[in-house]
Amino acid sequence: MMLPSLVTLLSVGSMATAAPTTMNARDAVSRRLLIGGPSQILAVDFNGTSFEVVGKNVTSGAAPSWMRLKSSTKTLYAVDENTSNLNQFKLDDTKLSYTSSVTGSAGVVFLEFNKDQTRMVGAAYGSGMIDVWDVSADTPKILKQVKVEGALGPNQKIHHPHQALLDPTGRFMIIPDLGGDQILVLDTKDDKYEITKTVSLFAGAGPRHGGFITSGNNTFYTLACELSNKVILFQVDYTGDELAFKEISTQSTYGAEFPPANATSAAAGTVAIANNKDVYISNRLSGNATDSISHFVFDAKTTSLNFAHTASSHGILPRDISLSIDKDQSLLFVANQGGDNGLVALHRCPVTGRLDATPVAAKSLAELVAPGMEKEANAGPQFVQEI
Numbered sequence: 172m173m174l175p176s177l178v179t180l181l182s183v184g185s186m187a188t189a190a191p192t193t194m195n196a197r198d199a200v201s202r203r204l205l206i207g208g209p210s211q212i213l214a215v216d217f218n219g220t221s222f223e224v225v226g227k228n229v230t231s232g233a234a235p236s237w238m239r240l241k242s243s244t245k246t247l248y249a250v251d252e253n254t255s256n257l258n259q260f261k262l263d264d265t266k267l268s269y270t271s272s273v274t275g276s277a278g279v280v281f282l283e284f285n286k287d288q289t290r291m292v293g294a295a296y297g298s299g300m301i302d303v304w305d306v307s308a309d310t311p312k313i314l315k316q317v318k319v320e321g322a323l324g325p326n327q328k329i330h331h332p333h334q335a336l337l338d339p340t341g342r343f344m345i346i347p348d349l350g351g352d353q354i355l356v357l358d359t360k361d362d363k364y365e366i367t368k369t370v371s372l373f374a375g376a377g378p379r380h381g382g383f384i385t386s387g388n389n390t391f392y393t394l395a396c397e398l399s400n401k402v403i404l405f406q407v408d409y410t411g412d413e414l415a416f417k418e419i420s421t422q423s424t425y426g427a428e429f430p431p432a433n434a435t436s437a438a439a440g441t442v443a444i445a446n447n448k449d450v451y452i453s454n455r456l457s458g459n460a461t462d463s464i465s466h467f468v469f470d471a472k473t474t475s476l477n478f479a480h481t482a483s484s485h486g487i488l489p490r491d492i493s494l495s496i497d498k499d500q501s502l503l504f505v506a507n508q509g510g511d512n513g514l515v516a517l518h519r520c521p522v523t524g525r526l527d528a529t530p531v532a533a534k535s536l537a538e539l540v541a542p543g544m545e546k547e548a549n550a551g552p553q554f555v556q557e558i
């Protein structure tokens with residue numbers, strides 16, 4: 172399975188559109204994607220060979236770098252990384268209509284639902300806070316704002332919660348804190364949303380985004396660290412109300428053979444996991460002609476994470492990568508903030524997990540930059556998700 176939290180985005184309707192009819196079965200599929208980037212949110216249709224923008228909201232100065240769609244109400248929640256606003260839209264077919272905004276902590280970069288989508292947690296990178304929302308009614312109500320505490324990493328001025336990912340049991344959210352070189356465990360039980368555990372990482376780790384793997388009765392967590400460009404594999408053990416993280420391995424997000432041309436600028440991005448086995452990590456600002464996506468394979472027999480290959484992102488600064496929502500997760504979508512291609516679809520072999528070097532489709536960055544942002548550097552897409 173993919174990241175468990177994304178399962179909540181699956182809609183039966185969009186799965187049903189995957190009806191292969193031609194020789195090129197894998198390409199003859201109509202998909203809808205949500206794209207976020209500086210000053211805009213886009214709804215994009217993908218027909219297997221090209222991307223077409225079908226709906227949009229353009230708001231100068233907004234930074235909707237992360238979104239979640241509540242399937243039951245078609246409510247789209249979007250962060251604005253540059254303010255304290257949580258913005259709400261309705262997504263009705265291709266029509267994206269703004270409905271309202273509420274105020275939480277500043278600089279939220281990630282949203283996550285609880286299991287039944289009545290609560291939503293925001294990771295406020297910009298202000299070192301964690302917001303807990305009641306999203307059971309039309310207007311979100313803030314339930315709790317938790318200040319992240321603890322020692323800071325080298326050269327860090329504040330804590331930077333970067334993600335909040337619901338674990339496979341649906342009880343805990345795991346929050347990497349880039350500023351504090353730690354992982355926080357937020358316990359959602361009985362609506363408490365308390366940090367019940369912190370796990371310290373090595374100094375300068377700079378953890379950013381993680382993902383879960385389940386194998387038999389075992390749970391694993393892979394964590395991509397932006398500041399150190401390391402990927403850490405943990406085994407997660409559950410005992411009663413506790414969970415323990417046991418480090419299994421720490422290695423470069425680039426693998427041993429393909430180091431970044433510029434190790435100073437390099438900054439690991441995000442993680443996508445297919446089939447509880449194939450782990451993809453985006454490598455940003457590598458200094459190479461284009462940035463890359465590393466593919467690691469989790470081996471359940473030896474409980475090890477092994478570098479398999481690297482693929483071009485066909486652009487620069489791939490802040491987000493995500494898998495298509497068909498059963499095979501046959502595509503990996505890439506959002507590049509810079510370079511030639513803003514949006515890319517790479518075919519993924521469902522058996523080996525290997526990504527094709529040549530994209531099945533790509534849309535130029537120039538076509539994906541909001542009006543007025545043309546002169547800004549890296550103003551391309553920051554978020555991509557099939558819905």
Ligand SMILES: *[C@@H]1O[C@H](CO)[C@@H](O)[C@H](O)[C@H]1NC(C)=O
Binds near residue numbers: 198199218219220221
């Ligand atoms: C997808 O759309 C493009 C542009 O409209 C078109 O040229 C192409 O034939 C379409 N591909 C498929 C598989 O329908």
Ligand SMILES: *[C@@H]1O[C@H](CO)[C@@H](O)[C@H](O)[C@H]1NC(C)=O
Binds near residue numbers: 252253
């Ligand atoms: C958001 O703020 C960043 C600085 O934090 C700035 O670089 C960027 O231009 C702002 N985005 C927009 C869309 O104004």
Ligand SMILES: *[C@@H]1O[C@H](CO)[C@@H](O)[C@H](O)[C@H]1NC(C)=O
Binds near residue numbers: 230233269
């Ligand atoms: C677009 O979204 C913003 C909130 O980010 C909202 O203020 C604005 O009214 C929306 N624009 C339209 C045309 O709906």
Ligand SMILES: *[C@@H]1O[C@H](CO)[C@@H](O)[C@H](O)[C@H]1NC(C)=O
Binds near residue numbers: 387388
């Ligand atoms: C998982 O745990 C259950 C109950 O503890 C046990 O019956 C089952 O055999 C275990 N499955 C595997 C694959 O280890």
Ligand SMILES: *[C@@H]1O[C@H](CO)[C@@H](O)[C@H](O)[C@H]1NC(C)=O
Binds near residue numbers: 428432463
């Ligand atoms: C990036 O550049 C470095 C140094 O030139 C090189 O060793 C590495 O193989 C390149 N990466 C890729 C994916 O080509």
Ligand SMILES: *[C@@H]1O[C@H](CO)[C@@H](O)[C@H](O)[C@H]1NC(C)=O
Binds near residue numbers: 433434
């Ligand atoms: C490598 O990246 C650093 C930090 O962004 C930058 O200052 C430096 O100029 C880069 N080096 C090269 C050779 O581009």
